Amino acid sequence: MLEELLAGSLDDARARMERRPLRQVEADALARPAALDALEALAPAERIRVIAEVKRASPSRGELAEIAEPQSLAAQYEAGGASAVSVLTEERRFKGSLDDLEAVRKAVSIPVLRKDFIGDEYQVLEARAAGADLVLLIVAALPQDRLERLYELIRQLGMTPLVEAHSADEVARAVDLGSELIGVNARDLRTFELDRELFGRVADQIPAGVIRVAESAVLDVADVQRYREAGADAVLVGEALVTGDPIATLGSFLSV
Numbered sequence: 001m002l003e004e005l006l007a008g009s010l011d012d013a014r015a016r017m018e019r020r021p022l023r024q025v026e027a028d029a030l031a032r033p034a035a036l037d038a039l040e041a042l043a044p045a046e047r048i049r050v051i052a053e054v055k056r057a058s059p060s061r062g063e064l065a066e067i068a069e070p071q072s073l074a075a076q077y078e079a080g081g082a083s084a085v086s087v088l089t090e091e092r093r094f095k096g097s098l099d100d101l102e103a104v105r106k107a108v109s110i111p112v113l114r115k116d117f118i119g120d121e122y123q124v125l126e127a128r129a130a131g132a133d134l135v136l137l138i139v140a141a142l143p144q145d146r147l148e149r150l151y152e153l154i155r156q157l158g159m160t161p162l163v164e165a166h167s168a169d170e171v172a173r174a175v176d177l178g179s180e181l182i183g184v185n186a187r188d189l190r191t192f193e194l195d196r197e198l199f200g201r202v203a204d205q206i207p208a209g210v211i212r213v214a215e216s217a218v219l220d221v222a223d224v225q226r227y228r229e230a231g232a233d234a235v236l237v238g239e240a241l242v243t244g245d246p247i248a249t250l251g252s253f254l255s256v
């Protein structure tokens with residue numbers, strides 16, 4: 001499944017590149033005001049931080065919510081105390097787009113993450129051209145040399161890579177990169193199975209000073225509490241926010 005998702009995102013990017021050549025996207029990326037400092041926005045604090053996700057659907061959970069105006073949802077996330085907004089830009093299975101990201105970027109003043117299956121430079125440039133401050137890199141989807149190249153490009157463009165792992169080995173690869181922001185996804189993107197204990201098992205492998213993010217299946221306050229106790233600096237939450245009252249849900253998560 002992960003291979004299929006990555007191939008789909010890369011195909012869609014190639015189709016966009018026919019209309020908007022790399023050099024043009026690069027010029028747009030470089031013309032943007034500087035990216036926001038996501039490491040500062042997500043720095044460990046007394047309270048857990050929330051990265052709130054704009055998510056309409058997913059292959060594992062199906063349709064989640066009609067989100068006609070991603071910018072209004074994101075504004076609610078900011079008002080509710082989120083530290084950053086994640087925007088799914090994958091079109092086929094998550095029903096997102098780069099237009100969603102651009103609209104969100106205009107509506108909030110906290111950092112915005114491009115959440116997609118990133119495999120080439122064009123997608124990274126597009127992210128910056130649309131105003132992203134952070135870009136997700138999924139360790140399981142990329143060989144180490146490609147991971148390193150994309151990681152460096154994200155940094156050169158002034159953005160912050162969020163490096164996502166789903167095993168002890170993948171956490172080791174994320175640490176080897178020198179990553180300052182590491183996400184542990186409870187969901188296996190190959191099988192879609194959940195492992196809620198994974199974060200607790202690998203958290204100690206992440207060096208002090210690196211920001212630790214627990215991702216996926218954070219549905220209630222007890223999940224947030226469990227991750228906080230296991231050492232999470234932040235949680236990345238989609239479903240619970242798009243299917244409920246975002247402000248009230250954020251409030252309860254932030255009171256942990």
Ligand SMILES: O=P(O)(O)OC[C@@H](O)[C@@H](O)c1c[nH]c2ccccc12
Nearest residue numbers: 185215216217218236237238239240
């Ligand atoms: O909706 P949830 O279970 O709260 O999950 C959010 C986020 O962690 C999830 O969307 C996600 C994490 N890593 C990904 C990689 C690709 C696509 C999606 C994801």
